[in-house]
Amino acid sequence: MSAVVPPLDHLDDRYFWEGAARWELVVQRCSSCGHQRYPPAPQCPECSSSEFVDFVSSGRGTIYAWILSHHPTKKDESPRVVVMVALDEGVRVVSNLIDCDLDEVANDLAVEVCFISQEGFTLPQFRLAEAGATNERRTREYGV
Amino acid sequence: MVSEISGRAVISGIGQTEFSKDSGRSTLRLATEAATAAIADAGLEPADIRGTVTFTQDENDEIALATAVGIPELGYTSRSRGGGGGSGSTIQQAAVAVASGVADHVLIYRAFNERSGRRFGQPLKGNPDPTWNPYRPYGLDTPMKVYALWAQHYLHHFGLTNEDLALYAVQAREYASTNPAASYYGKPLSFEEHQASRWIVEPVLRLYDCCQESDGGVALVVSRSDQASRYPSPVRIRAAVQGHLRGGHEMFNYYEGDLTYFPETRAVATRIWNEAGVTGTDYDVALLYDNMTPMVFLQMEGLGICGPGEARDFIASGGMRLDGATPINTNGGLIGEGYIHGMNLITEAVRQVRGTAANQVVGAETAVFCSGRSAVVLGAW
Numbered sequence: 001m002s003a004v005v006p007p008l009d010h011l012d013d014r015y016f017w018e019g020a021a022r023w024e025l026v027v028q029r030c031s032s033c034g035h036q037r038y039p040p041a042p043q044c045p046e047c048s049s050s051e052f053v054d055f056v057s058s059g060r061g062t063i064y065a066w067i068l069s070h071h072p073t074k075k076d077e078s079p080r081v082v083v084m085v086a087l088d089e090g091v092r093v094v095s096n097l098i099d100c101d102l103d104e105v106a107n108d109l110a111v112e113v114c115f116i117s118q119e120g121f122t123l124p125q126f127r128l129a130e131a132g133a134t135n136e137r138r139t140r141e142y143g144v
Numbered sequence: 145m146v147s148e149i150s151g152r153a154v155i156s157g158i159g160q161t162e163f164s165k166d167s168g169r170s171t172l173r174l175a176t177e178a179a180t181a182a183i184a185d186a187g188l189e190p191a192d193i194r195g196t197v198t199f200t201q202d203e204n205d206e207i208a209l210a211t212a213v214g215i216p217e218l219g220y221t222s223r224s225r226g227g228g229g230g231s232g233s234t235i236q237q238a239a240v241a242v243a244s245g246v247a248d249h250v251l252i253y254r255a256f257n258e259r260s261g262r263r264f265g266q267p268l269k270g271n272p273d274p275t276w277n278p279y280r281p282y283g284l285d286t287p288m289k290v291y292a293l294w295a296q297h298y299l300h301h302f303g304l305t306n307e308d309l310a311l312y313a314v315q316a317r318e319y320a321s322t323n324p325a326a327s328y329y330g331k332p333l334s335f336e337e338h339q340a341s342r343w344i345v346e347p348v349l350r351l352y353d354c355c356q357e358s359d360g361g362v363a364l365v366v367s368r369s370d371q372a373s374r375y376p377s378p379v380r381i382r383a384a385v386q387g388h389l390r391g392g393h394e395m396f397n398y399y400e401g402d403l404t405y406f407p408e409t410r411a412v413a414t415r416i417w418n419e420a421g422v423t424g425t426d427y428d429v430a431l432l433y434d435n436m437t438p439m440v441f442l443q444m445e446g447l448g449i450c451g452p453g454e455a456r457d458f459i460a461s462g463g464m465r466l467d468g469a470t471p472i473n474t475n476g477g478l479i480g481e482g483y484i485h486g487m488n489l490i491t492e493a494v495r496q497v498r499g500t501a502a503n504q505v506v507g508a509e510t511a512v513f514c515s516g517r518s519a520v521v522l523g524a525w
Contacts, residue, residue, distance in 0.1 A: 007281050010274035017277075038399070039278040045390060065297035065403065068346040069283040072265055080283040084293055084398060092399055094293070096282050102346075107300045123281055 004118050013040035015054055020122040023115045027091055029055035038091045059113030060129065061087040066097065066105050081105055085126055098125050149384050150419050153239035154525065156249070156367040156375040157186025158491045160360065163327050163482030166260040167359035174361035175204045175255035176212040182363035183213070187376050188249060193365070195220030195247035197237045198254055199230035201485075209253060220247045224386075224518075226394045227287075228435055229408075231486030232518030236384035238366035248368050254487040255361030263357050264483075275393075288354055288436060290395045292345040295438035297403040299348065302453040306350060309437035310338040311459045313352045313479060316434065320476025323502040327356055328480045353437040355478035362487035364494070372525060379497045382510075383419035383521040387411030392517075404453075406439075408517040409446025416447075416512070420521050424448025428508040429496045430470050431489035433515040434477040443514050444472070466505060474503040486515045497522050 007017055019026030028037045032049035043050045064086040070079035081097040083105075097105060098114075110129040115122050159181025161167070161174050169177075183190055193215045196206045206221045220241045224233035231254070238250035258264050267285035271277070284290050299305060317333035320326035333352055341351035372378040387408045391400040401407045417423055424447045432443040441455035449470050450458040458464070464472035475481040475492040482488055493511040495501040509524040 004283075005268075005271050005280050005285070007277040008271050008274045010277065013274065013277055065293050065300070067289060067292045067296055067348060068343075069285070069289050070346075071267065072286060072288065072344050082283050082289065082293060084297070094279055094282055094284065094398065107297070121281075 004123060006118065006121050012042050016040055017121055019054060019056070020115060020124050023122070025057040025059045025093070025113045025124050026054045027057050027087070027089065028052040036089060036091050038093055055089075057087050057089050057113070059087075061085040061111055063097070063105070063107055063109045063111055064092055065107065068102060083111070083126060085111055093124075096125050097127070099127050104128070147419055148243050149236065149239040150382055151380070152243040152369050153366050153381045154369045154372050154375070154378040155235070155364055155381060155494050155522065156372070156378050157182040157184070157188065157365040158363070158494050159183070159185055160325075160362045160484075160488065160491060161255070163325065163358045163360040163484065163488070165359060167257055171203050171255045171257055171261070171361075172208055172212060174257070174359070175209050175253045175363070178255060178361035178363035179209065179213045179251055179253050182251065182365050185376070186249070186365040186367065187374060188365065190214035191216055192249045193251045194218060195222070195238070195241050195250035197222045197224070197234045197250055197252045199224040199234055200227060202254055202256070204253065204255060215251070220250065226388075226517055228433060228485045229394055229515050229517040231433070231490065231515045232384070232513055232520050233386050234487075235364075235366065235381060235490065235520045236386060236518065239381050239384045242366055242368050248371070250366045251363060252366065252487075253361070253363045254485055256485075257359040258483065259357040259359050261359075265354065265357050287395055288345050288349055291436055291439065292348040294396050294398065294403055295348050295436070295442075298438060298442065301404045302456070304456055306347065306353070307339065308456045309353050309441075310335050311456065312434070312437045312440050312464075313338050315459060315464055316473050316477040316480045317352075319474050319503050320480025323475050323481060325502065326476040326481040327358065328476060348438065349436055352479070355435045355483040358482040358484060360482055360484050362484045362491055364487075364490060377498050378525045379494050380523040380525050381520065382422070382523045383416045383519070385412055385415035385419060386518045387415060388517055406442040406446040406516060409443050409514060412514060412517065412519045413447045416519060416521055422510060422521060424450070425470075427470055427510055427512045429474060429493070429505045429511045430472045431493045431511065431513040432472060432477075433486050433489065434473060434479050435483070437479070439516065440472065440477075443516060447512065447514055466503060471505045474501055474505065489513050490520065493520070493522050497524050
């Protein structure tokens with residue numbers, strides 16, 4: 001895989017990348033009203049509370065949308081499938097689908113999170129879900 | 145609430161340079177040429193201009209431009225947000241200044257060398273700022289990819305494919321082929337040529353689904369309507385609106401709606417109704433920001449030109465042709481004429497209402513320009 005552009009450090013989403021480093025897909029859940037929000041924001045848009053807890057997503061969801069990302073004008077040796085995943089908990093996240101042939105990719109397929117260590121950060125990724133496989137097992141399998 | 149803009153401001157002049165792949169001139173010179181042409185078109189002198197408006201990413205400093213054009217003093221400068229989605233906002237910002245009495249005449253400008261200089265279609269070099277953290281590390285590094293992810297869900301939901309998007313591209317290029325100002329003048333596009341072009345973002349966008357990268361400049365002058373008899377060919381600003389919704393971004397709103405529609409365009413349509421009392425079927429001609437083909441479909445449906453999921457059949461049945469229900473992007477659009485970040489669609493709307501367009505809609509009196517998150521409705525004076 002070509003070099004992945006890292007996230008920039010920022011106080012409002014540091015919790016997300018810290019969670020990814022623990023192999024956890026973290027969604028903000030408002031401490032006051034329970035509203036879940038992604039992408040990160042400093043305050044709940046529903047109730048204005050700035051308190052939240054790191055809610056660890058099951059990492060399970062379905063493919064809501066997808067594209068193939070390659071360089072628009074040059075030969076690209078490592079195109080990536082970008083997916084928007086509708087998590088079972090009810091929020092959407094953008095990520096990549098890995099370990100999947102392009103002709104297998106389709107909307108509504110079940111996927112689950114895994115994590116890839118990059119230089120200096122960990123990136124949540126998704127793979128097609130296998131019946132009976134737990135997020136825990138696949139995460140550990142992949143990351144080490 | 146009806147705003148105070150409607151009826152108080154007019155577009156008094158328009159100007160532009162040629163649209164090319166290599167202008168050979170500085171962006172400031174392109175802006176200066178377009179501005180000088182627009183001021184002359186309005187029947188004004190540079191000294192009449194008291195304000196300027198542009199929007200994000202323009203390289204040209206207001207004072208440098210005013211100096212080059214010969215404007216002795218500015219009392220108002222403003223830049224609106226939102227990349228190309230902010231193009232319609234420029235009319236609102238200028239009209240607000242004029243309607244409030246801050247300036248009698250405001251110059252709007254946009255110029256860049258987007259092909260020979262920094263190419264807009266190339267990937268971002270790095271991560272521009274932390275708001276890109278949820279996207280850039282995953283490879284969303286061009287506007288085409290960012291939009292295409294949304295459009296893929298739209299296509300999937302309505303059972304459409306890239307072949308359906310081609311219907312728009314072919315029609316836009318047909319208009320461009322008879323517009324002498326268009327980059328693709330004399331060069332129509334066949335469906336087969338479209339389908340043979342390479343993927344830019346599979347499975348949504350092929351090369352000919354994407355707007356051009358162009359060098360050029362466009363300018364307009366917005367003036368007080370109570371002096372309209374001074375201008376050779378004024379066009380009424382009936383509505384000038386923006387619509388930015390919770391959870392949105394300058395290129396998408398991935399999280400709040402179901403991605404089968406353009407929520408900001410629906411918001412804009414509601415504001416147009418409140419300001420001008422017109423709706424999707426009232427437009428004699430529509431100019432819709434076609435940075436890529438699916439955005440035309442989404443804006444047609446968002447404005448109510450047709451119903452949800454109906455854009456494909458509307459176009460396939462000839463609805464956007466000159467004799468159709470609502471002619472769309474009669475200059476060839478950003479795909480066919482050139483890409484000056486939407487501003488060349490506003491000038492086409494002005495020409496249609498004036499009756500001077502290359503592909504003129506007979507008797508056009510009401511034109512809409514929409515850039516997704518901002519829009520303008522123009523009417524005959």
